[in-house]
Amino acid sequence: MAHRLLRRERTCRRSDSHRLGEGGETSFGASGRRRSPSARCGSCCQVAGQKERGPVIQALFEAMRPYQWVKNLLVFAPLIFAQKLYDRPSQMGALVAFAAFCCVASGIYLLNDLMDLERDRRHPKKKNRPLPSGRLSPAVAGIAVFVLVGSGLGLAQWRGFLILPLVYFLINVAYSLKLKHLVILDAMCIAIGFLLRVYAGGVAIHVPVSSWLVLCTFFVALLLAFCKRRHELFVLGEEEASGHRKSLEHYSFAFLDQMIAPLGALTVMAYAAYTTSPAAVANFGPKRAHLLVWTVPFVVYGIFRYLFLVHMRSEGGDPTRLLLKDLPTLLNILGWMGTSLWIVYF
Incomplete structure (x- = not known):
């Protein structure tokens, strides 16, 4: 950014010199005093610097991935x-x-x-x-x-x-x-x-x-990771993918599909087992723990919907963006959260 400001300052000075050499008017400040070319150039470069900082901050914020x-x-x-x-x-x-x-x-x-x-x-x-x-x-x-x-x-x-x-x-x-x-x-x-x-x-x-929360988190995170690798293979092609990431040369669609399917099943099974476990009864009481079973359909739909997007629409490269932009998935998450909060707290 510094070299761009220096270039603009030189341009300002050449422009001022050119105007003065032609007999152009010299600008005056509010007090009526004559403003030197360097003063006008300084204000010009200050404005340019402010314009430069804006895109840099914007680019930095974008690179920080706030949506993640x-x-x-x-x-x-x-x-x-x-x-x-x-x-x-x-x-x-x-x-x-x-x-x-x-x-x-x-x-x-x-x-x-x-x-x-x-x-x-x-x-x-x-x-x-x-x-x-x-x-x-x-x-x-x-x-x-x-x-x-x-x-x-x-x-x-x-x-x-x-x-x-x-x-x-x-x-x-x-x-x-x-x-x-x-x-x-x-x-x-x-x-x-x-x-x-x-x-x-x-x-x-x-x-x-809770150990159940740990299991559910681990299974669903591993599912998202393998779906991401599958999308990278789809975008880059199996032959070119290894040039971007060495591990991709050892992956194939068939192998990843074999990993993804059981992880989806394990996520649903772990969550369903949690809702009927003694740990849930101890934490929430028999009545509320019994009602937690009604949150299982949200989890089942969420997993199936995500697998549909991965296999039928070839998405999944950025799970966070996908979860936020797919309206059925977003509504399903909000439904699960609302139902869970109602059962646990009301």
Whole structure:
């Protein structure tokens, strides 16, 4: 950005010199004093600098992937199912956990984009991201990584759950450097990231996390990860996919479909078993635990709808965008949330 401002300043000076050489009028300030060319040039470059900063901030915010913060809503799951939704200290703890993971996750997205810069420039969709397209400089992105990750870890330290976002950060660094090129382990890393969010939500409000919640989260996160790999194969083609990500050369549509189908079934079975488990009865009482069974159809529909979008419409490359833009899925999630809240709290 600095070299562009310097170029504009030189242009301003040449323009002022040219006008003065032709006998053009010299501008005057409000007091009637003559304004020098350098003063006019300074104001011109100040306006140019403000115009430059706007797109940079916009590009940085876009690269932070704020729409991906939806994933961090998982930190509120322990708050809801522990029946502490109206407890002020627990609310504050969950909000801090949410903010901490938003900061760390955005820093990781920027770091991953920096590491994959050359590969992303050859990708049909990722080339339009702020860093590969040149709208955001690597220097600005690098500074933002330190600020975001440092802020997130600082918030976590304040609430006493530093180890969880720190492990999340380290796993994602290892993922960016090596693990994303290892078949199956690449998807497992993504799933573990979801689990760490859930555990952070529990530690931040000082409640234990249900093993059933852990199982459901792990299965559905692994399902989303393999569906994402399937979409990458579809977009890039099985022959060219390995050039973008080494692990993709070991995946095939047949293999991924064999992984996706049982994970969908396991997610439904784990959730259904939870609604009828002794743990649910102990947490919510016999009457409310019995009513939780009525939330199972929402989970079944949500899994089936997502598999329909993946297999019949070849979507799933960005699960967060897909969940937010597909109206039936969004309404189903809101229906599940509303029904669950009504059963647990009313």
